[in-house]
Amino acid sequence: MDTALIIGGTRFIGRHLVTELLDAEYEVTLFNRGTRENPFADHDRVDQYTGDRTSGAALKEANEAVEPDIVVDCVAYYPGEVKLAVEAFEDVGAYVYISSGAAYGPDVIPKREDETPLEPCTDDQAVDDSHETYGARKAEGDRIVFEAAEEGVNAMSVRPTIVYGPHDYTGRYQYWIDRIAEYDRVLVPGDGTNIHHLVSVYNTVRAIRTVAESGEPGEAYNAGDRTILTLQDLLEQTADAVGADPEFVTANDRELSAAGLQSTDFPLYNPDVHILSTEKLADIGWEPLSPAEAIARTVDWEGEPERDPGPDRAAEEAVLDSL
The missing domain is CATH 3.90.25.10 (UDP-galactose 4-epimerase, domain 1)
Incomplete structure (x- = not known):
């Protein structure tokens, strides 16, 4: 049975991803600070590893303890966090970074992964926490994933557009x-x-699992409802x-x-x-x-x-x- 480590996993996309992976017969471990209620606390195929995702040492310790086949990073909002993750999980079968459709720059219709330019990201934007820099930060995370893949890390990204579904905390x-x-x-x-x-959360987590199992390192994949x-x-x-x-x-x-x-x-x-x-x-x-x-x-x-x-x-x- 394959093992998945989800960074996050208790709120919206991560919560549905746990269910998607359990249905696909994975064993799942959640990596987070443990500050939110774990909806899977009583499930016999879901474990929790408590740690700080902004700590490279904690990420490496989780990798050593869990030995996951795949890692899905649901809560990387800053390029530095992506950098720590691709270094910590350089030996896993797949590291999937959840990026965003907001990473794209020009208003092209439609936006395609290998054609449409990404938003630039300055050093100041990379550490800014405002909504205005969200797309730039996600784009820089994508570039880090691509660079890691060139160095042999099985890293790839999924770019969902606006996600809707049960447990969406944004309302x-x-x-x-x-x-x-x-x-x-x-x-x-x-x-x-x-x-x-838009993209339903069900289609988003199906996309994440598909990319983890069949995606190519160094590639990004858009996720949006087909209709x-x-x-x-x-x-x-x-x-x-x-x-x-x-x-x-x-x-x-x-x-x-x-x-x-x-x-x-x-x-x-x-x-x-x-x-x-x-x-x-x-x-x-x-x-x-x-x-x-x-x-x-x-x-x-x-x-x-x-x-x-x-x-x-x-x-x-x-x-x-x-x-």
Whole structure:
């Protein structure tokens, strides 16, 4: 039985990845500080190794103790952390770094792994913790993975776009589920044709396992749902899954401004089209769920996200009443 070490593993993507690997008959060890509740504490094929992922010595000790066949790094947010990891796990069968679609620079449609340039990253950006430098930091992590592969490390990366699904602590998609479930009229920014490529967490973890098992060292693989939905399509499929039939009311920025709102206040809205090519991932055997099935599974989740993004309902109603 193969052994997997997951750096992180208790919140969102990592949590679903544990389930994906268990279903594939792996033994799994979580490497983290142990500050969050371990949802797999009672599972006989899940262990926990407590340590600090910012410590190269701790990562090497975990490698020696667990002797994993694969390592998945779910919580590397700074290039320095990736550098420590590829050094600590230089002898494993596969080290998979979870990068991001935000690592890409120009607004190319679609963004392809071996063609679209990555964001540059300065020394200052590499240690900055702001949202504005997130893509640059992820891109620099990718470059470290590529350099490590050139030196013989079996390192590769997965670049998901915005991920949705149960246990998503950001609340971005849950905002829309709640609006659809609770109200007869739902305010939609723009005209509903906005496209920001999403990926279900189920397809993300399937991508990670596929890359760990069949990916090539030094390669990056985009992860996005194979069917791309406009915001309006997403909301309509969500309504079908919820069993609701609200009226979706679109509003432009001028109309939204009457209540002090703008389109970008709404979760999952992006004024720029963002699409990732997933052909490369499909070529190595990735088999995704349809958005309809992933949405249905997400709607069934009864948990609560940690964050509550989006406009106040009172502001939304002020706009709705004016239209």
